[in-house]
Structures are given as C-alpha cells and as structure tokens.
Amino acid sequence: MNAVLAVIRRDLLLAMRRKSEVFTALFFFVIVTSLFPLGLGPEPALLKKIAPGVIWVAALLATMLGLSRLFAPDHADGTLEQLALSPAPLGLLITGKIAAHWITTGLPLVLMAPVLGLQYDLDAGALGVMVAALLLGTPLLSLIGAIGAALTLGVRGGGVLISLLVLPLYVPALIFGAGAVEAHLSGLGAAGHLSLLAALLALAVFFAPWATTAALRIALE
Amino acid sequence: MLTARHLACVRGERRLFSGLDFAVGAGQWLHVQGENGAGKTSLLRILAGLAPPAAGEILWHGEPIGRLGEDYRRELLFLGHHSAVKEELTPLENLLFAARLDECALSEAAALKALARFGLKGREALPVRFLSAGQKRRVLLARLAVRQARLWILDEPFTALDVKAVDMLSALIVEHVEGGGIAILTSHQTIPLPGGQVLKI
Amino acid sequence: MSNRLINWFRYASPQSFYPLAGKLIPWFWALAALFGLTGLYIAFFVAPTDFQQGEGYRIIFIHVPAAWMSMFIYLVMAFWAGLGLALNTRLSGMMAQALAPTGALMAFLSLWTGAFWGKPMWGTWWVWDARLTSALILFFLYIGFIALQAAIDDARRADRAGAILALVGVVNVPIIYFSVKWWNTLHQGASVSLTKAPTMAATMLWGMLIMALAFWMYSIAVALMRVRAIILEREAHTEWVKALPEVRGSTS
Numbered sequence A: 001m002n003a004v005l006a007v008i009r010r011d012l013l014l015a016m017r018r019k020s021e022v023f024t025a026l027f028f029f030v031i032v033t034s035l036f037p038l039g040l041g042p043e044p045a046l047l048k049k050i051a052p053g054v055i056w057v058a059a060l061l062a063t064m065l066g067l068s069r070l071f072a073p074d075h076a077d078g079t080l081e082q083l084a085l086s087p088a089p090l091g092l093l094i095t096g097k098i099a100a101h102w103i104t105t106g107l108p109l110v111l112m113a114p115v116l117g118l119q120y121d122l123d124a125g126a127l128g129v130m131v132a133a134l135l136l137g138t139p140l141l142s143l144i145g146a147i148g149a150a151l152t153l154g155v156r157g158g159g160v161l162i163s164l165l166v167l168p169l170y171v172p173a174l175i176f177g178a179g180a181v182e183a184h185l186s187g188l189g190a191a192g193h194l195s196l197l198a199a200l201l202a203l204a205v206f207f208a209p210w211a212t213t214a215a216l217r218i219a220l221e
Numbered sequence B: 001m002l003t004a005r006h007l008a009c010v011r012g013e014r015r016l017f018s019g020l021d022f023a024v025g026a027g028q029w030l031h032v033q034g035e036n037g038a039g040k041t042s043l044l045r046i047l048a049g050l051a052p053p054a055a056g057e058i059l060w061h062g063e064p065i066g067r068l069g070e071d072y073r074r075e076l077l078f079l080g081h082h083s084a085v086k087e088e089l090t091p092l093e094n095l096l097f098a099a100r101l102d103e104c105a106l107s108e109a110a111a112l113k114a115l116a117r118f119g120l121k122g123r124e125a126l127p128v129r130f131l132s133a134g135q136k137r138r139v140l141l142a143r144l145a146v147r148q149a150r151l152w153i154l155d156e157p158f159t160a161l162d163v164k165a166v167d168m169l170s171a172l173i174v175e176h177v178e179g180g181g182i183a184i185l186t187s188h189q190t191i192p193l194p195g196g197q198v199l200k201i
Numbered sequence C: 001m002s003n004r005l006i007n008w009f010r011y012a013s014p015q016s017f018y019p020l021a022g023k024l025i026p027w028f029w030a031l032a033a034l035f036g037l038t039g040l041y042i043a044f045f046v047a048p049t050d051f052q053q054g055e056g057y058r059i060i061f062i063h064v065p066a067a068w069m070s071m072f073i074y075l076v077m078a079f080w081a082g083l084g085l086a087l088n089t090r091l092s093g094m095m096a097q098a099l100a101p102t103g104a105l106m107a108f109l110s111l112w113t114g115a116f117w118g119k120p121m122w123g124t125w126w127v128w129d130a131r132l133t134s135a136l137i138l139f140f141l142y143i144g145f146i147a148l149q150a151a152i153d154d155a156r157r158a159d160r161a162g163a164i165l166a167l168v169g170v171v172n173v174p175i176i177y178f179s180v181k182w183w184n185t186l187h188q189g190a191s192v193s194l195t196k197a198p199t200m201a202a203t204m205l206w207g208m209l210i211m212a213l214a215f216w217m218y219s220i221a222v223a224l225m226r227v228r229a230i231i232l233e234r235e236a237h238t239e240w241v242k243a244l245p246e247v248r249g250s251t252s
Helices: A002-017 A019-040 A044-067 A072-076 A079-085 A090-119 A124-151 A158-169 A171-185 A191-220 B040-047 B070-074 B091-101 B108-117 B133-146 B163-178 C002-010 C014-046 C056-087 C090-122 C130-151 C155-186 C202-234 C245-251
Strands: B002-011 B014-024 B029-033 B055-060 B076-079 B151-155 B182-186 B197-200
Touching: A002 A019, A002 A090, A002 B091, A019 A044, A019 A090, A044 A090, A044 A124, A044 A158, A044 A171, A072 A079, A079 A090, A079 A191, A079 B076, A079 B091, A090 A124, A090 A191, A124 A158, A124 A171, A124 A191, A124 C155, A158 A171, A158 C130, A158 C155, A171 A191, A171 C155, A191 C155, B002 B040, B014 B029, B014 B040, B014 B055, B014 B197, B029 B040, B040 B151, B040 B182, B070 B076, B076 B133, B091 B108, B091 B133, B108 B133, B133 B163, B163 B182, C014 C056, C014 C090, C014 C202, C056 C090, C056 C130, C056 C155, C056 C202, C090 C130, C090 C155, C090 C202, C130 C155
Parallel strands: B029 B182, B029 B197, B076 B151, B151 B182
Antiparallel strands: B002 B014, B002 B055
16 A cells, blocks of 8 residues: 555656646647637637536546556556566556556646636536536546556557547446436436446446556556 | 576567576576677566566576566566666766665665765765766666675676776675675676676577 | 367467468359349349439448448457457468558548538538447547558567457447447537438348448458468478478579
C-alpha cells in the first residue's frame, strides 16, 4: 500500500513541477466549450439543450490529450521496469498511476465544469447533476484511457492510434453522462443514469487495471 | 543461488542464444560478455523476470522465479540501460521514491548520507535535470548503497562514470559480494574486480 | 478421447495447419457459391414482393446476414485472441488477425446496405437508430484492432496487444449496445423505429438463412486463405516453409 501511495505522490509531484500539461488540458476544455456558442449562435434555449453534450464531448477530448503521456515518460526512462520489479503487485501500482492521472486531469475538469455550465445557462440543479455525473464519469475515462495508453506504448503513431482505440469505448460514459443532465432537465430525474455510470465505474475499476497491466507487461518484454 | 537451465532467447525471428546453463552462488559475481547485439541485455531482462525466456527456466534457491514472484523481486535489484531517474525531481526525492517502491525503509537522513557518499552533497535539492550524465549515474549508485538486495543485476553499470566513480562502484560491488551477495553484470570494459566467473554469449 | 485431443493440438501448429487449411479452402468456396446462388435465387425469384416496401426490401438478403456476421466474427475473433493469450499458441493470434478484415468488411457492408435500404424506406440515408449506431461503433472497434496490429512490428507483440484490445472490446460491445439503446429510447421522437418486425413470409426467412450460411462459408474460406498468407509471412525463415513447392517455385 505504501508503494501505491508513493506512486501517487510522485506523479502528483511531477505534475506540480510541469504544470503546463495540467493547464493545457484544462484550457483546451474551456476553449472547446466556448467555441460552440460561437459556431451555433447565442440563443439560450438551444445552448441549454446542447450544453450537456458539448461539455461531455469536450471532457472526453481533454482527457484524451494527455493520455499518451500517461506511461510514455516512465517507459522511456526505465521507471516502468522498476515498477514491474517492485515487490508490490504491478496492478496496484498502475491503479495508483491512474488515480494520479484522474486527480491531475479529471478532477480539474469536474471543478471547472459548473463555470462553463453557467455560460450555457444551466440552473443550479442541472449544474449539480452535471458535477455528479462528471465525478463518476471522469475516473471512468481515465481507467479506459489507461488501457489504450498501455496498448499503444512505444508504438508507431501511438498518439493518434490511442484516440481510435479509446473513443469508441467512451461511448457508454458519454451517453450516460450527458444523458443524466438531459434527463434532469426534462424532469425525468437523473438517478437512473447516475447509478448506471456508477455501475460502469465499478466494472472499470475491477477490469481496466488488469487489462492495462497485461498490456504494459507486453510492452516491457 | 541463481541457476539458469537451458535458457534460450528469440528476438523477432532471430535466435540470440540457446542452451545457456550457469549457476551463481552466494559471494560470487558473473561477468556476462558478448558482442553488441549478442543478447546481453535480453539475458539480464530475462533473469530479472521482465521478459519470459523462449525456453528453459531460472531458479532462485531451487524455485522457479515465476512462482516466487514477489519474494524474488524483494531480493532483486535491477538497473537497466535507462536511469529510472526523473529529471524533474531532486536526487533526494528520486532516492526516497525508489526506496518506497522497493518497500525498504529509508530515512531521509540515511538517504542524504548515501548521496553525500557519492559526491552529491550540496546537490540533493537540485532537480536532476541540472546534473551531468555522470552525476545522474551517481544517484543510481546511491540506490545500490541503500538497497538491501541479495541479487544485483546491473546492465553496463560503468558507463558514463569517471575514474573516481568507477572505483566507488567497484568497491560497492566487492562489498556486496563479500557480504554474501550475488552480482551479475555486463560491461564492455574490463571490470576492475577480483575473481568472478565469465559467461560468453 | 485422449487420441482426439492430441490430434487437435497437432493442428494448432502452423506447420500442420497450413496444408489442412489448403485442403479445406476449396470446399468452403464451393459451399459459399452453392449457398450464395441458392440464396440469391430465392431472394430474387421466389420471395414475394413486400406489400409495404416493394422490391427495395430485397437488400435485406445481404444486409441482415452481413450484420449477423459482423457481430459473430467479433466474438470468434475475441475467442481466438483470448485463447492465444491464455495458451500462448501462435496460430490463435494469426486466426484473430485473419478474421479482423472480414469482420470489418461485414460491418461496413451492413452499414452501406443499411443506408441503401433506408433511403427508399424512410427517405433518409442514415438514422440514429440503436442498431445502426451500434454497428457503426462495432466498425470503429474493428478498425482500431486492425490499426493497432498494423502499427506494431513484432508479430507476437501485435498478437497479444490485439488480443487484449479484442477482449476489452468484447466486454464493451454489450455495454455499448445497451447504452445506445437506452439513449435511443430517450430520444425516440427524433428517430424512426426499426424494431417493428412485420410478419415475414417463410420464403423470405429461408432465403435470409441460406444467405447467412453463404456469408458464413465465405468468411471461413477468406479467413483460411488469409491465415495461410500470414503463416507464410511469419514463418518464412523456417525450413518447412522454404521446402514448400509454392515457395520454392516463386523464389527460384
């Protein structure tokens, strides 16, 4: 457990030392969501309708941005080998790395989303549902993304390939995440969507680190 | 006691070596020699359990390393081509992280002492980025000094070291082997160490 | 029993599978042609004109079998991939790699014919129906698999990375289908429902089943041909491949 905490702490420390990566993803998120009204016109009813979808798609893309850097630096400088040789199980250490990835990319998006929601004229209730959905959904994005990052590690054109592999797998998260806000807005209640998101998250927590670890072992050989 | 039986390694479609047998006991060290591309690094990675051999098995005290798993990794220290040192972190942070990863207790004072021993005094708090290649390698040497592992597997440990650092590393290895440890290393240079077996591949 | 088991494992090696596949391929082609011609005959001359959809509906004799095969091939591919990962057999990875392009082709065919069917039926090339959308995502999954394998030079690494992706995909396909369906019901007003199943004439059903068999035989024949090509490529350095008459003939 100590080793896992050490991995998380080190990754957070590294993110602190190269802040630009964290802020790039965050500002990408802000800029993309701000571009939609410019393309579609400022009509509040329309914006309110598309807000959940726009914010979620922007969150998907912002998460994708840094994914190829999730394991690549550790692979290049040999740290990944040392992780694999640690007495602690590699799967746990990788879970730690994914957790750190979420804290540095997913969590800032969650915190920034309400501000962007205001731009789209969402009310307090809808904002609350959106934050809840993102809170459940962004770890899912990090977990699934880690599989893609591990599979494309050290592969030609890995950065582009990763989006090809990962984006189709993001579909359920997108549907339930954006759907939660829409369901709330249409008066149906978001509970169903949120519990399905939570179920997907539980499944991914169990399955994704395993697949990621298997893929990393292949890359290490 | 590390025993290799009938090891074979295939890279792509090329068979690098096959039928490799050797044993290294406590208090011994093994110098793996071979031309570039002969499979020295591949052999060391197989011995460390990072890659499976195409054929054969590796035994640690008579048990296959695959079955030992965690118990084998706890006794092993592997240093590869890459430094596994993070440029953005200071030598002290790097050393402390490595120790936590190895699950061995290392106090900050002990870490500072080890760094000072390898001539990094005064640079503990400087990001590794600002150090020279040789100084980076010294961070790794400090790791050798603090880690309690029975088996050292070192890939080209003498590269990028100046004369003084070579002496320090040699002393470390001698100390390790005389204390009942095992060391397996590759090097293009002649290694300034007494005794030792030679394995040519 | 044990004898039969040994026999099976014998064919798991590329060297013994290569000639076996060579012998089987003509049979599967013959069956594909037989079923295909029968199916098309039923489709064009026996099956009655649909009173609602006219003649245009006849494209389902291609569309439905292609859609079935696209899903089925993904399952088979994931099965081989998982087997290769678990047992470390070389042939399994080759099978998965050989199946992927056919699966992608089937997914593409089902989308393409679906669009052709949709235009006269609902007056639009594309509707965001749950099944169409899932088929599209399945197509993306195939493309991802093929792209990943193509990007990795080392064949064994490509096999194993592809295997993990296929297994992740196979877990996700039902989730994706379910989520798309859920999404579709929520947006029901915007789309046309395709789920109503009009009572189908027995001859239509027969024609469709026979066409499905034809597609099946075609897929097996093509996959076997591709697997033979992959075996030749990957085992080119071995003695047995160099001794093959077709290889000797081409290099001398």
